[in-house]
Amino acid sequence: MPRLGSGIPLVARADEMRQLRAAFSSAERGEACAVLVSGDAGVGKTRLLTELSEHAASRGALVLTGRCLDVREGGLPYLPFAEALAPLSLDEDPVVAEAVLVRPALARLLPQGVMPPSPAGEHLVPDTSAERDVPYRVRPEQDLGQLQLFDAVLGVLTQVAVHRPVVLVLEDLHWADSSSRNLLSFLLNRLRGKRLLVVASYRDEDVYRRHPLRALLVEMVRLPVVTQVELRPFGAAEARAFVEALADAPVPAEVLAGVAERSEGNPFFAEELMAAGVECEDLPAGLAEVLLSRLERLSPEARRVVRTISAAGDSVSHAALAEVTGLDELELDEALREAVHHHVLVIERGAYTFRHALLQEAVYGDLLPGERVRMHAAYAARIGRTPQGRGHDAKLAYHSLRSRDLRTALPALLRAADEAERLGAPGAALRHIEQALEIWDAVPEADRPERIDELKLLQEASYFAATSGEPERAIAFGRSAVHALNRGVPRETAAKVWRRLAEVLLNAEGTLHEALNAINRAWELVADSEPSKTRAWVLATRAAILRNAGRYEDSNWNARTAVADAKAVGATGAEAAALVTLGALADAADDPAEARARLREAENKALESGSLNVGLRAVCFLGMSHEDLGEYDAAIDIYRRGVERAEETGLTWSIYGLEMRARYVSLRYLSGDWPAMASTNAPARGVSSMLAARMTSSWLPFAVARGRVATAEKHLAELRPHWRAEPLTAIVSGATGAELAFWQGEYEMAVARVWKVIEFLLSFDEGYLLATVRLGALGVEAAAVWAAGARLRGDEGAAGQAAAAGRKLVDHVRHAGANGTPRASTLGPEARAWLARAEASASGLDGLPDPSLWARAVEGFGYGAVYEQAICRWHHAQSLLATQENADLAAKELVAAHEVADRLDAAFLRDAVRELARRARVEIPGVTPKPLARPTIDPLTERERAVLERVALGRTNKQVGEELYISEKTVSVHLSRVMAKLGASRRAEAVAIAYDRGLLAQGAQTP
Structure with missing residues (x-):
């Protein structure tokens, strides 16, 4: 039996290990940092991190390790953090115990923090935010709020790190759920002055362009505390050394060479090839066969146990295996001992799991359909009998779906969505609700949970889609809910459905008319009723939509009536939503003091009521109030606070979470606080492509200004299809496209790009007229330089064409400035500045x-x-x-x-x-x-050479003077001296002599 990689000295990883140890040393000194370890499957990431963990532990550090699992159907929110922090609840160190005790929010992650049971007979997702207006169940009072969880995790790590260094290791980040990714982002953005090292690994080949981890990686690598370690496959010599170290007995040289070659430098593949047999010609052709060939050496009982574990999707306890396999204790012990001895399984924290994920994937993929169904059914049955804990319902739903027990899967999915939402994981909740909708018709009506119907599930799906960054799907689910209405639905329920649709339509482009129709239908249903929560929410939503439509008086009446109704019935969330609209109306009326007072009040009431989306909307509008007046420092601070809250609550890619992130980035660009650059900050799979385009466009100006031409051109092409879905993307990408052409000297192209965007925006919605001021100013600027260059060349035709194009753009800019509609009643400093820039550029169109x-x-x-x-x-x-x-x-x-x-x-x-x-x-x-190198003695001064270079290009004395900012007479004097020094009697002769003597670089000569 060959030795495995964990039993031999680390081979050929000295540089990588040195980087990790250096990072740990920095953390020991109080300079917190993070390392991202990437590499292909089996390349040795876990081995490297194990070595680091042992090194850190030997120096007194507390090492916490968590792993992500490949559970695609919804996933378990915060699983790697829950696993990593679990030892803290058992640690006898008084420092650790105290750090945990003072943070009750950690109960969500620690083993003893079992979620409170749901009231009997109620299975629908709880109403954690009053803004949903679907109050099917009230959140338990014990719920401490997702807002505290992130701070609790950071706080416990920070407090323990005061007394001893802490190393947090997160493995297989490519399988991380969205909540875990958000929590990791939160931690890395706050790594300052702590004795804390965060190390995360992921499979590089699995993180494709639209993988959900990609956006986070782009964000993380910009942080100064983050470094990257790329683990590459072994080279030929390294692979041979590794294979030699694996062999526990002499092996023929040709076999060693064959294994080293066949493994392609992958340590895990080499181990499996060696374990499969030393005869090179007998090695299986495919890796899956290589992996599965290991099982052929096991007894039937051991193979049975291994296959059973492959269906678990997680590590499995001894008791669970005894129940699921049906083996008696003695048989099970022997089978497990054999599988561990042959290095198929390993024991971790008292449970059994595969030594490598690839091996588990190969074994599971080899199961027969009937085997899979039976094993999943057995796991589901056991889970159903065990006490509930964190992730219980998600696991039950997973195994029930795989075993086709839809009666059990449906309520489990709804409870799993409940838990996912409480943990601030709307994306996971959405997937659970979608799966419930998929199997709804397949479950007999008698077996469906009480007080649940398809209409309610569609509303839940619409809400979770909107809060997890998928507005198009939110609208689709909202429309489906409206279509599902029938005559037997109570008027108040129908009003909720229409309001839900109107709300998601409000946040999309080109749907304002449909949103108005939807909210008016909702209002018709409750207009004559007494004040209620539903009526208050309908009024608040109607006020927001009417404001967007420019009907300010009607909006004001609806908002004030909503506040009155909300106060009468205690609908604090609806009151907060209406206050946001009143604040926006005050801004439009040039009363920023009133606006900001309303918005702050709205934010406080939203937090009080748990209306997280309304709270984000209030913060966003408060930031815009400062931004519109050019108060960038205040706006940046507000947007930063809003972005952090969105991250903490799992609403990073909700409409207002995204809006504040984009505006925060844009203001950093304008204010000169530029972060380190990467190609894009776009989210990926699981987030709407429209939102991905918006974030990409917010980073595009940095790429253009910094001369990242290839990156800018690539993203400009990618963003064009998204203009109609998100006109703000058109505005930003259009402006940066024109700027790129300007800097590249393609002035005519810059003008053309400007007109293309202006025409698109005005054909789409005339409300974007004011946004074209900046675009037009950039076009005038390009036209002026285009005209000046043409005049310098003596091309009067081109000069006239450029000047005409510039004058047309100036007329448009003046019209847009005079007739565009600002958020306030008067133009802000930004619009006034671009108008001044357009006029300044226009002054150079004809001279x-x-x-x-x-x-x-x-x-x-x-x-x-x-x-x-x-x-x-x-x-x-x-x-x-x-x-x-x-x-x-x-x-x-x-x-x-x-x-x-x-x-x-x-x-x-x-x-x-x-x-x-x-x-x-x-x-x-x-x-x-x-200084320029001269092949011969150069008699010319720098100024004389500059004059002669332009004469060689065909410039007149006047044109040379304009270009060098000297008078025409001075040019003539310089030319006379040049001709005297070179012995020339004419301009053309002086140029020819200069070329012959190497005094001028070869280029355009006088025509």
């Missing part, structure tokens, strides 16, 4: 630009738009140099623009500023122009 107008543009962006102001400073310097008005001021503007561009790594602007400074002979602090 030299006006420095005074560019000075106004610089001043206009002084409200906090750091990067845009730097661009305007660059243009201002150009205009000052071109008109020869104030060279000193031009130099100051260039230095200021360069400082911003260099700090932000804005490559395009930085290069443009340096080129302008070089031509104008302005010294930029810290930038030393590189």
Whole structure:
């Protein structure tokens, strides 16, 4: 029997181990950090982390390890964290005990924290948020709230880390549920000044482009505390050394070479090949066969046990195996001993599991259909008889579905959705409800849970889809619920269904008319009734939709009536929703003080009532109130708080969770607080492609400004199909597409891109007129440079075409500024700044630009738009140099623009500023122009050479002067000196001599 990798010294992983130990050393010093370990299945991630854990434990660290499981049907929220933190409940260290005791919210994750049982006969998902308006059951008072759970996990790790280093190891992150991913993101964003190391592993090949983990990885690698370790397959020499270490007896060299070659550098494959037999020619052709060949060496009883464990989807206790396999104790002991001895199974925390997930997958895939059904049925029967605990119903539903026991699966799915929602996992709850809908008709009516019908499930599915980032599916479920209404449905129930549909339609583009119709149907059903929670929610939702439709007076009446009804019946969530609308109306009436007071009150009442979505909406509108007035610092702080709350409550990809994340990123761009860049921050599978596009577009300006041309072009193409579903994506990607063309010198293309987006937006909805001001200003800017370049070349036709295109855009910008509808009654500082920039650019359409107008543009962006102001400073310097008005001021503007561009790594602007400074002979602090190497003695000065280079390109003296910011007379003087030095009598002769002597680079010559 060959030795396994865990029994031999670590081979060929010295560099990776050094990185992990260095990370642990940093954590010991109080410099918390995280490491992401990636690699293919079987490449040795677990072995490496085991080595790290042993090293950390030997130095007194507390090592907590949790693993994710491949349970696709809904999953178990927070499973890896629950497993990792479980030892804390049994730790006798008083420090640990105290840290756990003072955080009751941890009861959700620790073994003794069993969720309170549901009231008898009630199985529907609880009403954890009053905004759902589906109060089928009241949340138990013992529920401490998902909002506390994340802080409790961070707090217990932090408190223990004060006394000893803590290492949190999370394995197989590619199988992590959305709740676990959110909690991990929360922790990594708060790793500061703690003796804490977080290490997470995942299969690199499984994280495809649309895998749900991909968005989190993109987010995490931007964090300064996170490093990556990529575990690659062994090279040829390393693979041979590993195989030699595996062999516990002399093995022929040709066999060692064959195994090393066949394993393709994968340690686990090498182990399995060695364990299958040493005769190379007898080795099975496929890996699955290699893995399964291990079982042929086991006794029938051992094979039976191994197959039984493969169907569990988790580690299995001895008692469970005894019951499911039907073996007596002696037979089971011998079978398990044999499977462990042959390294098929391992014992972890008193339970049995496969040594490697690949082996479990191979064994399960080899089961016969009848075997699978029987095994899953046996597991389901056992789970049904055991005491309830965390994940109990999700496991029961999983095995019941696999064993086709739909009568048991249906109520288990509903209870699992209940638990998933309480744990802040709306995505998992949605999958459970969807599965319940799939089997609904297959379950006899008599066997369905009481007081549950398909209509209620459709409403639940719509709610969970909306809160987990799938608005299109939320609308589809809402419409299905409306279609399921029949004449026997009570009026109040029908009103709830219509209101639910109206609410999800409100958050989608192009559905305002349908939303109005839906909420009016709901209002017709309750308008003549006495105040009730349902009536209050209908009024609150109607107020929000009417505000969006621009019917402010009607919106105000509905909102105030909703507040009165809500107070009368104690519907605090509905009251909060109506207060948000009143706050937005106050902002529109230019009363920000009133607006913010209403919004803060709404946020507090939403938190009080557990209306999490309403609370996020209140925070989002509060942030927009500050953003509209250019108060970026305050808005950024508010959005950051909103994003954190969305993460803590599992609502990261809800409508307002996403909106605040996108606005937070955009404001960081404008304010000059640029994070480290990655290609995209888009979510992936399980989140709507529309929302993914929105997040990608929010990061696109960074990619363009920093010169990531390939990335920007790729995402611009990907975003185009999403314009209609999310016009904000069109606005951002259209503007950045025009900017990219501008920086690349494709000015005509930039103008064309601007018009394409403007025409799309106005054909889609004229309400986007004001949003075209910025787009139009960028187009005017490109047209002005296009016209100036054409004039410099003497191409009057092109110059006229460019100027005409610019004037058309200027007219549009002026019209949009005068007739567009801002959120408030007057234009905010951002719109005014872009209008000033458009006018400044327009001054250069037919001649030299006006420095005074560019000075106004610089001043206009002084409200906090750091990067845009730097661009305007660059243009201002150009205009000052071109008109020869104030060279000193031009130099100051260039230095200021360069400082911003260099700090932000804005490559395009930085290069443009340096080129302008070089031509104008302005010294930029810290930038030393590189001298050109000359093959011969060069008699020309830099200025003379610059003049001759432009003469060689066919420029007139006037054009050369305009380009170099000197007078036409000065150009003539320089040319006279050049001709005298080169012995030339004409301009063309001087150019030819300079080329012959290597004084000019080969390029365009005088025509």
